[in-house]
Structures are given as structure tokens and as C-alpha cells.
Amino acid sequence: MKTYTTPLGLRQVRVTDAFWKHEMELVRTRMIPYQWEALNDRIPGAAPSWCVHNFRAAARLQARRRAGEPWTYEVWKGTFETLPRDGEDPDQDTFYGFVFQDSDMYKWLEAVSYSLMQHPDAELEKTASEMAELVCSAQDPDGYLDTFYILKNRKGAFSNLKDHHELYCLGHLTEAAVAWHQATGKTNLLETAERFADCVAEHIGLEEGKKPGYPGHEIAEMALLRLYEETGEERFLKQCRYFLDQRGQKPHVFLKEVNLERAEKEEKPLPEEDAAKLFAYYQAHEPVRQQREAVGHAVRAMYLYSGMADLARLDGDEEMARACEELWKSTTRDKMYITGGVGGTHVGEAFSRRFDLPNDTAYSETCAAVGLVFFARRMLQMHPRSEYADVMERALINTVLAGMAMDGQSFFYVNPLEVDPEACRTDKRLNHVKHVRQKWFGCACCPPNVARLLSSLPQYAFTANGEAVYVHLYMASDAETMLGGKPLCLHVRDGWMQGRVHIDIESDGAQGDICVRLPGWCADPSWKSTKGSGTVRDGYVVFSGEWKAGDSLDLELPFSAVCLEADWRVREDAGKAAVQYGPFVMCTEEKDNGHYLHMLKITPDSLDARVEKQTIGGIELPVLQVRGKKLAQEETAALYTPWKKQPEEDTRVTMVPYFAWGNRGEGEMRVWQRTE
Numbered sequence: 001m002k003t004y005t006t007p008l009g010l011r012q013v014r015v016t017d018a019f020w021k022h023e024m025e026l027v028r029t030r031m032i033p034y035q036w037e038a039l040n041d042r043i044p045g046a047a048p049s050w051c052v053h054n055f056r057a058a059a060r061l062q063a064r065r066r067a068g069e070p071w072t073y074e075v076w077k078g079t080f081e082t083l084p085r086d087g088e089d090p091d092q093d094t095f096y097g098f099v100f101q102d103s104d105m106y107k108w109l110e111a112v113s114y115s116l117m118q119h120p121d122a123e124l125e126k127t128a129s130e131m132a133e134l135v136c137s138a139q140d141p142d143g144y145l146d147t148f149y150i151l152k153n154r155k156g157a158f159s160n161l162k163d164h165h166e167l168y169c170l171g172h173l174t175e176a177a178v179a180w181h182q183a184t185g186k187t188n189l190l191e192t193a194e195r196f197a198d199c200v201a202e203h204i205g206l207e208e209g210k211k212p213g214y215p216g217h218e219i220a221e222m223a224l225l226r227l228y229e230e231t232g233e234e235r236f237l238k239q240c241r242y243f244l245d246q247r248g249q250k251p252h253v254f255l256k257e258v259n260l261e262r263a264e265k266e267e268k269p270l271p272e273e274d275a276a277k278l279f280a281y282y283q284a285h286e287p288v289r290q291q292r293e294a295v296g297h298a299v300r301a302m303y304l305y306s307g308m309a310d311l312a313r314l315d316g317d318e319e320m321a322r323a324c325e326e327l328w329k330s331t332t333r334d335k336m337y338i339t340g341g342v343g344g345t346h347v348g349e350a351f352s353r354r355f356d357l358p359n360d361t362a363y364s365e366t367c368a369a370v371g372l373v374f375f376a377r378r379m380l381q382m383h384p385r386s387e388y389a390d391v392m393e394r395a396l397i398n399t400v401l402a403g404m405a406m407d408g409q410s411f412f413y414v415n416p417l418e419v420d421p422e423a424c425r426t427d428k429r430l431n432h433v434k435h436v437r438q439k440w441f442g443c444a445c446c447p448p449n450v451a452r453l454l455s456s457l458p459q460y461a462f463t464a465n466g467e468a469v470y471v472h473l474y475m476a477s478d479a480e481t482m483l484g485g486k487p488l489c490l491h492v493r494d495g496w497m498q499g500r501v502h503i504d505i506e507s508d509g510a511q512g513d514i515c516v517r518l519p520g521w522c523a524d525p526s527w528k529s530t531k532g533s534g535t536v537r538d539g540y541v542v543f544s545g546e547w548k549a550g551d552s553l554d555l556e557l558p559f560s561a562v563c564l565e566a567d568w569r570v571r572e573d574a575g576k577a578a579v580q581y582g583p584f585v586m587c588t589e590e591k592d593n594g595h596y597l598h599m600l601k602i603t604p605d606s607l608d609a610r611v612e613k614q615t616i617g618g619i620e621l622p623v624l625q626v627r628g629k630k631l632a633q634e635e636t637a638a639l640y641t642p643w644k645k646q647p648e649e650d651t652r653v654t655m656v657p658y659f660a661w662g663n664r665g666e667g668e669m670r671v672w673q674r675t676e
């Protein structure tokens, strides 16, 4: 039996879930319109994006070119971010923002496409259609498309693959183009992406006269595979294979770029042996098949591993699959926060050493959690094992959702597990940590990433291969697929948040397996079905047979409050415990527990959690009242005084789901609690 699966199409799933639908609707009704305003620089007080500005400028350049009018470049002088001298009076014909600014447009178009597939909206489609046209009209005649170089100096294109994100923009363009094609049937963006990919292939490769390069910021790898799957064009599969196999090979192409720059400044070239150290940040320190430890910039890493997992699946490449498995273990066994966040250090927005997971200075970028969800889904597609789905759910429900406020219009880039607002305001070491969600960011990678993930959520809940359909995440929905050549519909009823899943089957004789996940957080699952008791395989209950109307599955997956401790090598969490309720990692907030959360203790061996419901940001969430102690906050004579047992009193510690923190005003927050 083949085990590889692919996600169900977005038109095949209709989500009705009270919780997930709420989050998806926030994206559709609040975030997508808000992002549109941001891309057009119309959010008062927010950093401008310059995104639409840049595309319009590039499109004007192309029009003038076609008309034979002259155009002079203002040649770029070496900043990663270009800002106008006078913000009130920007030059309409030049590029502003970060070098990768185009990607914000692509991410918006991608999210809009997913949304349109589930919720047709003529007005939104018209706006998106104009933007897709604008993108196409900004393309150079040879297929090149990056407004930074188009407007600043086309001759410099592909000269700085290490840092200049042209191939990253190709990746995001391609992701948007595939989604746009699926949503509207229009081929304009798809053709534009194909032409850019072909332009890249003409300049980059191992053949004579080409540069042996690859993306400095990965994503083109997985995007090209989507393009291959969408178009059936083998050349995109080949291009991805080349990018992955060339990464980290010697002589090192990034070192060559660095040495060219150094030569211009009359500095000595760096030796080849420096490459491994210099380029681990880009996961280009060694060939990808040899990589075993998750290192470097966390978002880059997640995108790379996702591409590797896709290629391993499509090529049946065992060696690549083994590398993915090892990188998965390194990520999730040694370097992941309990919230599913990755990236322990803000230095390079990167993975730190094993077990270095500080809570207050955490980076845990929202995009990196989005990337981990991508990676997990791709591992699931290769091997449906519930451990992958457990991590996918952990990252999604805790960190990805935390990235967006309950109003859908302010965002976290960094997701710490412990926050003191005063420290955030005054301590430069915490410059990267914000205690309130921000309206927008000049480098606005995270919000559009949340949007494109949440608006395509059903693709993470269900995968299938014609012989089996897998339910990885529980969400009330109607999901259609083909099983044994016949249609089958799963009607998943609401109730997973109450610990019950009921699925009605609609079919007329479809034959095959329906596999439902047993979540790792559920200690005491039980199930029954009209097809018997099923068998457990890799954390899924597999029900087999011929499915008819009237068949159904029932699972009891009760939530309980559980105390978790970290591996003893995570020094920041020693002597502390975190509480998880079902899939929700819980946290304390000042709002419920007062100032100085570090003066609270919980008792892990007799947790005694009372579950209540509370409406936060318009949605009803589980809130725990946990038995604990509150240490007396007594004035002492000096900073240090002889030890004595501190007086303490019994208290109830209130805990809310981590993802919902910071939605009720400013205050402290803490995930890891002191214990008795």
C-alpha cells in the first residue's frame, strides 16, 4: 500500500468549526483587508510597506521602456533597507523598503486566493486581479522579476544570492501563482512565475557560463515543487533538485560573493575552510543530505527542510528522507519551545545550541512556527505518524495563533514565554521582544504568513491518497475525497474542544481506510465505529472497509490539565512546570494573578485544576483555576538577607491559553511556573 498522501483541495473542505472557523474568519474579514491597507501604506502610525509603490514604479518603468523612453537607474549603494530621504515626498519611480519587499504582495495574493476558494468574493477578487496584473506588468522582458533590482540596477541581479532574496521572491511569487491559478483558473501569474523561474535557470546552474548558486533564503525549493505538481513541467522539479543538491557544495558560492565584495574594498579573501562557519546561518555549511542538526536562521531552516521533505516524497529519495528525519528530531527533540516555537536566540533570528531555550529573550518568530507547520505537514505526507501531527498542532494552536491578536489587526513577530512589560520597555537586551502586538512591521514577514497558513488550514487537517484519508487535526467540517475510486464525504461534527469527535460518513460503497489521529496530549482516548474497533497504526486509528451512508466514527478525546517538565538540560526551566490543557499550552497573566508572577507556585503532583470558560476576544476559551501558593511580597532590609522560609498563602492560579495572551491590556505573562 502506498503511504504518501497529499492535502485535500480547499474546495473539497468546508470548515464549520466554532474555534477554527473563528480564526479563519478573522483572517478573511479583518486581516486580509488590513494587510491590503498596509501594502498601500495607509495604516496611520505603522511602518510603510512600499510594496504596491514598488510594483507600480516597476510597471511604469516597463511601460516607458516599451514606449522607447529613457530611464536612468539610481544605482543602489548597499543598504538592506532603502528609505526615502523625505518620507512625505517619496520618489515615485524608485524602490523603497527591504530588498525582499515584493514577497509581501505575493503572500497577500496567496492568502486571498485560498480565501476565495472557500468564500467567493467578487470585490476582493477584482482587487487581487488588478494586483496580479500589476505584478505581471512589472516583469522584465527576459522574465526577471524583482522590483528592487529592476528599479535599482538590473545589472546587479543575482550578484548577491546570499542576502538579496531574489530567489526568495521567486518562491513567494510561485506559491501565490499556484494558489491564484487554483482559485481563479487564471494563468497570468502562473506564466509570470514560470518565466521568472526559467530566467533564473538561464543564469543559475552548473552549466558553462552560469553561476552555481542557490537561494540565500530558502522557499523557492518547495515552491518550485508546487509549480511542478501544478503544471507537470519536469524542469521545475529538476530546478528544485539542483538547488537542494548544490547547497553547501564547494567551492562555496556565497564565499565567492563575499570575496568579491572584499576585493572591492581591497580586503584579503577569506579561505574556503571558513565557509562552514560563515554559512551555517543559511544552512549552507554542508550539503543538505549530510545535515543532521537544525542550525541557523530558523525560518530559513524550516523552509529548507520542507523543500527537502517534498523532494524526498516526490523522488522517493531515501537518503533525503533520512536527512529530514534527523533534522526533524534535532528541531523537535532538542530545540523547540513547549509552544512549538523555534529559534532560541535573536542573534540571527536563529536556532541556538541544544537545549538553549530561554523564555524571556526567546526569539520564536511567528514565521518559524508557520515553517514548522509546513515541515510537519510534509513529514506527515511522507509518513503519516501522529508525532508529526502533534508537533504541527502544537506550533499552530499555540505560537502561530499567538502571532495574531484577537482583533486580527495587530501582531507578534517574536513569541516569548515570559514577559515583563517594564523590561521590554527599558532593557535593550529585549529590544526584539514586544509586550503588546504591533500594528505592522517594516519587515512584515509574519502577519502575511499567518494569513496564508490560516486561510489554507484544511490542507493541514486532511490528507489522502485514494486508498486512505487521514484526519490529522480535528475541525468541524465537511470534507470530500475519493476512496477506492468512489466519492466519500466526512462530516466532522463540532465537539473536539469538549473532547468528543463524531464523524458521519456519506458514501455509496467507497472502499479504503479512514485514519483518525490519536493526539499525544490525550492520555485516555477511546473510540468506536460502525466498522468495528479499527487498528492502531503510528498513532492513528485505522478503520477499513466499504463505506455506506449511515456509517460513523466516534472518538472520545478528553482534555485534561497536565503538568509538563522540560528535559533537565533546559536550564531555564529547571524546577519549573508548564501546564497544558488538551492541545493548549497555558500561561499566567498579570491581569488575573496580579503583579510579580514569579511569586506564584503550582503543585504539579496534585494539580487540581478547575476548568472554566471565559470569553477572550470574542471567543469562548478554556481557563484553568489551578491550586497554588502565593509567596509573601515582604519588604526586606537589604538586597540579600539570611535565608528563611518565606510565608506563603494558598491561592488559585488562573491560567489562560498562551495563544490568547496579551489580548486584555498590558501586563506580565509566564508559561513556566515555579513549583512546590
Ligand SMILES: [Zn+2]
Pocket: 365, 366, 367, 368, 413, 444, 445, 446, 447
Ligand atoms: Zn516573520
